[in-house]
Amino acid sequence: MTDRLYLYDTTLRDGQQTQGVQFSTQEKLRVAEVLDSLGVDYIEGGWPGANPTDSEFFDSPPRVRATLAAFGMTKRAGRSAANDDVLAAVLNAGTEAVCIVGKTHDFHVTTALGITLEENLETIRDSVAHLVAQGREALFDAEHFFDGWRANRDYALACIRAAHAAGARWVVLCDTNGGTLPEEIGAIVADVVAQAVPGEALGIHTHDDTGTAVAGTLAAVAAGARQIQGTLNGLGERCGNANLTTLIPTLLLKEPWASRYETGVTREALGGLRRASRLLDDILNRVPLKQAPYVGASAFAHKAGLHASAIAKDPSTYEHVDPSVVGNARIVPMSNQAGRSNLVQRLSEAGIAVPKDHPALPRILDRIKEKEALGYAYDTAQASFELLARAEMGDVPDFFDVERYRVITERRRNARGELVVESEAVVTVTLPGGGKRTSFFKNEHEHDLQDAGPVNALWQALKSDLGPHQALVEDMHLVDFKVRITNGGTEAVTRVIIDSADAEGRRWATVGVSANIVDASFEALVEGVTWKLLRDTGSV
């Protein structure tokens, strides 16, 4: 006997309150598709009338299986719900569901709204009834409900009773300021279920200001709530909303949740969870959080030596769920005397299928160990790892050799007495068959602010003439550059990791190490170009 839980996604509304996040209409449509493929029950698209993007989104809404919801607020004081133009704009979006936020904390009613407690009750009743009369599924977001319950329990309960009696399908209890801890959320929801609104009509909306939004949501469900509001990747105002990317697998995979409840998310959709999370990051150009539960790149990375060897025998020894169920993968970083079977697995992730007794494997392991002792790191530099392995297997053609390079950076006053910074580079490469090419590039800081440094100058010079390979690197560009001082043997060295991308949407990372930051960067650059040529010449 299982209860149905309903997932209400607000990535496109509350998620947009994240500092630095501003969806375009097109991006909203793409996110809606991603959410729909996961199988959430409701997609809240925004606040129609509040800004042009949200209005445009509702003007040509996405075709989704989920119920589309528009967000707004209760009617304003001094007019009826039917005569409130803000509420009318929300209704005009034409969505099946409409969610309106209203006050339940007495202090906010008298201070922020400046109306009497009774007027607020009437506001709630009239607004909800108006939505219902228009044939919509009505949701009432009870703002500051938990603070309100603590301040004036009877009044807070009266507010949500009013919404429910007026026909709200869902009354959503919002911990607006994010300050309520899970134990208290559970106790208050239990009180609500006993005294005011049945669990079948109750939703929960938490924020992560104490790092417990997910646990608070679970506590509310345990106490009876049946709708969960949250966002993908935990986007949202301040510290974010309850993270659906974390909650969904917990509800489907972990006990007692998996046996007690069902959701609209299928096992197949769950397998697309990691990808959905990455798609959202891509759309927003955010760096994926490595430590994210279930979907993060590190979520199943076993670095401790004791763990890695036990995992090889039986993954359940150090994994609470199977990573493939959420579309993720186990990582046993090479930086731990990783065994041969781990190497085989890492190679297969890089698209290199080799049997466990391949004669190159011990050589590859030795080579990795040598390089790591010099300061190299292959945790993230997957492309360099692949090149190292393929080189040991004789799979990397000799595309070009760098004969020499020279790069100059200069700060001086120009003829007008202004300070200018310039970088210029010359690179000489030899090509298989003996051809030699020398290329030059000069960059002036005052003319081109972006990438005006020596590494970019070297990159521009290198890519400007690679003979027969020239056309293949045209669409390659550098997207990130990370520098760290580390130990190489007994000396401090500089480790540079460069992320490259191309027009096909591929993104790859390479590493270089040297006592000289420019030389380390150049090594990573050359590895990046080589990886690209390996792909585009059809060598692999």
Next chain:
Amino acid sequence: MTDRLYLYDTTLRDGQQTQGVQFSTQEKLRVAEVLDSLGVDYIEGGWPGANPTDSEFFDSPPRVRATLAAFGMTKRAGRSAANDDVLAAVLNAGTEAVCIVGKTHDFHVTTALGITLEENLETIRDSVAHLVAQGREALFDAEHFFDGWRANRDYALACIRAAHAAGARWVVLCDTNGGTLPEEIGAIVADVVAQAVPGEALGIHTHDDTGTAVAGTLAAVAAGARQIQGTLNGLGERCGNANLTTLIPTLLLKEPWASRYETGVTREALGGLRRASRLLDDILNRVPLKQAPYVGASAFAHKAGLHASAIAKDPSTYEHVDPSVVGNARIVPMSNQAGRSNLVQRLSEAGIAVPKDHPALPRILDRIKEKEALGYAYDTAQASFELLARAEMGDVPDFFDVERYRVITERRRNARGELVVESEAVVTVTLPGGGKRTSFFKNEHEHDLQDAGPVNALWQALKSDLGPHQALVEDMHLVDFKVRITNGGTEAVTRVIIDSADAEGRRWATVGVSANIVDASFEALVEGVTWKLLRDTGSV
């Protein structure tokens, strides 16, 4: 009537299992200082004997108020604790406290250790008793305790009873795989308290694989546990450990915790929480997480229009705690009331005492805002912050000006056909009064592996002739160098932070920003020299 909670930090041990994190010994010492300033009770420094860095750390341990702990494991099968060389290495570290991990899950005992359940009990008893006999405070980390309790409750309880009876000061219940949800953690800890070990001797160690490590910890404390294990910024294997940066303010500021418990963290130390969090990110060259509870840059950012206007009237309308209490600040876009009192406090930390109505304060605030928009960051670059403020107050003499510089890096084959990398630099400075000095430096990679790059060449050239100030910079050297790509206006720029030190043991950090990495480094270098001259010429 309050109970004392003990905070046990494992940033330097379990935190080091974070993918991509590898502390140097020097970094470990700095992190230990940061932790000690917060007021944690225990600092676990690593596993002596497991790797050279951890051993080196314990060879010259930091001077801290906290109890230093070494980590290891129970004796191996087939020998006595007194004859186990791995355990001996841990004891030889000479720490007051020793924490050893052991099995409590029957499956792991028989499968991973390959011994009988009774042999494992004897292993626990003998190992703990050996630590106690050596006069150490013994901690027993009960690995996989929650999984073990579910699989074979009686045996799991027998294991921890054995550790407690053998004299362990603390029995720490570890949710090693991170899969146990808070409600279940609470129930199991309650069972332990009732049946096996009193709460005063119980610790809790959780992981964030379901996004509930903080809530799980709170549930364990509510059920009676009195020691909390965690890491700064939630570092740790896979998804990380329980985040002490989140737990500490919750325990001190939120009810019912604040009234029920006390910790070793003072209100003053709590005010340094945000800074401690940033210092760790800086040491590891990680990008601070904006959405981090309490300490994140977005934690008190109010983007929603309705929220921002209410906040202006009364911050408690949309804030669960006062941001200044954890050293953080409110961000209200469009109405930046950036705190003058915060600035006065920061200046006093830099040794500059000014009244709140000093006329330079608004200019300093404006200047910081301008520079931050360009990509500068003053969280850690305290010396650059001080220079900026003093410059606005007219307190920085004109020590020297850089007329021009030029730096060349070259890779080529030498006469013997070997690849060499060289850097050379020339710097021209003008001195007050009109003197001009030009200095040259050349560094060959093959001869001097260390610091063979362009930044070092510039530094060597700059310091080789500064006229009357020459003697004052002789003892200055660069100890760290951090590079990050960030946004400056609409363009990507490079931010460089350089840590310098001198013979008097002072250490200071300066920042430079430019589209050119060499130029950014040079700016930070010049600021570093200026700060040193300001001190050593007696100007301040």
